Amino acid sequence: MSLTDLQNQELEDVRSIKNTTRRPTVEALEEILYKPLKALDHGFVRLIDYMGNDAAVVQAARVSYGSGTKKINEDKGLINYLMRRWHTTPFEMCEIKFHIKLPIFIARQWIRHRTANVNEYSGRYSIMDKEFYVPEIKDLAAQSQTNKQGRSTDVLSAEESHRVLEMLKDDARQCYDHYMEMLNLNEETQEILDPNKTGLTRELARMNLTLNYYTQWYWKTDLHNLLHFLRLRADDHAQYEIRVYADIILDIVKKWVPFTYEAFLDYRLNAVNISGKSIAVIKKKLAGENVTAEDVGISKREWQELISLLEIK
Amino acid sequence: MSLTDLQNQELEDVRSIKNTTRRPTVEALEEILYKPLKALDHGFVRLIDYMGNDAAVVQAARVSYGSGTKKINEDKGLINYLMRRWHTTPFEMCEIKFHIKLPIFIARQWIRHRTANVNEYSGRYSIMDKEFYVPEIKDLAAQSQTNKQGRSTDVLSAEESHRVLEMLKDDARQCYDHYMEMLNLNEETQEILDPNKTGLTRELARMNLTLNYYTQWYWKTDLHNLLHFLRLRADDHAQYEIRVYADIILDIVKKWVPFTYEAFLDYRLNAVNISGKSIAVIKKKLAGENVTAEDVGISKREWQELISLLEIK
Amino acid sequence: MSLTDLQNQELEDVRSIKNTTRRPTVEALEEILYKPLKALDHGFVRLIDYMGNDAAVVQAARVSYGSGTKKINEDKGLINYLMRRWHTTPFEMCEIKFHIKLPIFIARQWIRHRTANVNEYSGRYSIMDKEFYVPEIKDLAAQSQTNKQGRSTDVLSAEESHRVLEMLKDDARQCYDHYMEMLNLNEETQEILDPNKTGLTRELARMNLTLNYYTQWYWKTDLHNLLHFLRLRADDHAQYEIRVYADIILDIVKKWVPFTYEAFLDYRLNAVNISGKSIAVIKKKLAGENVTAEDVGISKREWQELISLLEIK
């Protein structure tokens, strides 16, 4: 995440701005505005702009003439109510914009969230930077045997890890060297390498890069869709690498809309969707009755999860 | 559009806020923030919040580390280029939020623009105000004979107008009186009318109101989708009543993003989509050849529009 | 819901079609295709077209070369798994299209579901029919005192009901008579009423109609978004009038995709989203501990709902 001098200068310039506005501001966000918050080895999350705050949720829910806020306590209660009852539209009234640098294979997961605005750095138009993601040894997990989609808690042996990192680094470097050779450009100076060669078009040469190369984009979404993103991506089932970004953004949400954040934790992130059949199980258990998976006709896997969730012995 | 004392107080309170921010601000928008701009007889458009400006479009297009802006001239050129070539995503990076009061039959057209966020005043939850739209006499157009969907340029006779306004007003008033009677509420005090009656639930009683009753909502959208809305609704083919709102918003866009506004006028609002066949016509005309509608196989209506557009005699 | 002779003829014509296709078909849907299924007093739901079935969900989830189906048991298990874990995209691979006739005040709720395709009958272009919704006496509920948004279980007295229906009918009729008078049209023949008058344009005259007038539209959506619609609108908190439509559609879903339907019932319609704090309550209860609302910091209303859900005494 080493920025060039020019980029650092741009950052300082933009952070030195002091404007006056009638719009609501959030002190804790102003503090971090434009700063790159480090993610993985070369990535970052930069908050670029925001619209609204907790009061704006309330304001929209009430279709208010003023700021929406009555008493802090009532606002908090209303936000809890809206979150609990899935009245989602008031949360769409806040908007946030980020500049994000992330590996391409993570960008491919991220972009599946369709209700967002995106401008990505273009490999058709510009030369890709020589920056690729290499996991830390502690994150080199084995394939899970029970969950085809996830990682085991086991990590590779020292020797196996070493070999994996070697392959990742060597292949990424070689692919980039060849990318630049195809473009007929010098890697350091970005000047023409061989005046007798033409150089392949950028939109083709880029296909030689590996999926751990970093890309970057501007990404803007509303609070409701951001929370949906976080619910899926700040979750145990999400791939570790995207969770790193989700956790950083979750922390920004906490600073931005503290009431909404709390409601989100209780009614979404820490909440569980319990099926009709599972509710029947809980009722019987509470009534002191005995009940088995077969009795209610739920699958073994679901039964296990329920037992484990409720810490039933 | 007469606000209550309480609403006026809320407006003053919210307009008196002075915050400091690192985010870009737009002087001309700060000026009108929260002020109700009158539309039709009882409606309004109130700017509630905004995110970004012309520079934010440039910033996103360049995936920039700073404000995006280089030289004003280059910014203007880039915005023209983006608009001309339908690179629409950078315009999605600006966001705007309004509080709008409008007749229900116009709200029904407006809501068809799906890529927006909306919180509407709820007739299930709250009592509807006694405010309904009555056109001015000059707007009481006859049905167009050539365009089944539009108005003729003729207006009704004085006598016919008088009768129409009478019916509109009387029916709206009577329906509201009955609405309140169904609710078992006093119109002035909103207190219970007859203690021996129960009162119909609000969600049912509201069905007795006519479609010219005013509703209100918070409406938020991005600049790209706003321009798409304006292209359709600030157009001659749009119903006059929604055009009144579109024109007010168009004027806000002019204050907000002057470069984008100019590009929008030239490449969208004043531009024409000319079909392949019509281009063939223009080419022949320019080459001094004679050409008829039959030659190129275009319909009479389309031919007339082309002739009229190009002022060909 | 009385159709004209012409409409009945069109229906018969379109139902008499027998085509051969390689696409999957659903026997039970072919049976009801194009038939108007009655809703409320004059409305209907007509199934117009459908794409896919349970197997198509499986096929997409497996990115399969064939029909996706292996064994019926595995398909059912996979569909349950997808529903339970909120893997929603495979359910987007089925599509359904309806022709629906419904009161305008219900259409205004319905249209808030944005991820759908809609073509509505145009009151700018065409003359509205004289058909309006009048509730049955048993549905004339009083306003709920505890839930500002809903109906009480009490209905109005016979006398009060009688008066409400009278007002609803009289106002709707009078508004329509005036609508036709504004258009200068004869109600029976739709011919010009008074040759010396011009007649107001349709797009204005329609504003005199009440919100219980029927409109109609073609509405198309994918299975995932349809289920989301049903989850909200086939629910107790939904207004009765939209629930009538939702229940008809739910029954069509049952015929269309029986495995998905069952999973939907268990994991959505009969499921409950239980907050982190409520889960803590359940755990303690199961472990035989005593616990109060204050202990875990949840609101009284939420506590009541939890107690009632779990039938805890």
Add this chain to the structure above:
Amino acid sequence: MSLTDLQNQELEDVRSIKNTTRRPTVEALEEILYKPLKALDHGFVRLIDYMGNDAAVVQAARVSYGSGTKKINEDKGLINYLMRRWHTTPFEMCEIKFHIKLPIFIARQWIRHRTANVNEYSGRYSIMDKEFYVPEIKDLAAQSQTNKQGRSTDVLSAEESHRVLEMLKDDARQCYDHYMEMLNLNEETQEILDPNKTGLTRELARMNLTLNYYTQWYWKTDLHNLLHFLRLRADDHAQYEIRVYADIILDIVKKWVPFTYEAFLDYRLNAVNISGKSIAVIKKKLAGENVTAEDVGISKREWQELISLLEIK
């Protein structure tokens, strides 16, 4: 695009289905249903399902009780009118579903079209196939000097081409070999390579693959959004590799909805959006006046395009 015996068997099975339906069918589409249509070296487009036809557009525009169709001539005229006047919603009433195999760097462009449903083959869950895209020598274009985003019409020299292909092939192969080594799997048998090793989790190992590896997905969208996709991707400014897919799909559209296809060609693909200023130029030219770029204030690039479009000398 060599399918396995199993895949071929699945294809045959699914193509052998003969169902009877009341829904509209399209002969020419039934013919190609499920067949892989080759794209690039290993990719394909497979039509999986479709809903509606030209008549369904008309049916929805008319909110019809029957098939919508009156006379073929009127249908064609209405479709032209809808396309010309940007009445886009009736075209949303047809839906189509494909199974597509395509290089990842093309998938990344494709996915930016957000209004579509997608299920992609998962590299978290499954092992990626050893299939990567290598351009033909004739497609190895040089970078354009005038258009930073595109290809020049020049291709590389034989020698330079040879070297580029060598690098593309060698790097892709080596990256795949290492991918399998990381997974600790034998490339041929997909069995465990070394019983003493653990094997890296799939979701990490995949990052070592290059961007020209093939992925595949189910992709479903409505006709309106498909045409928007084609307008951008079957265009000269689109990257050649995505245009190959767009052209195949355009041909399917021609079979599916011939009237819509013709209207699309004339009013979209062959049409030009002419700015207000450019219209002024055309008017003056037609009136025999002289006019320069400076007179109307349009940029040199835009002026050149206008001159070239109208073949003005």
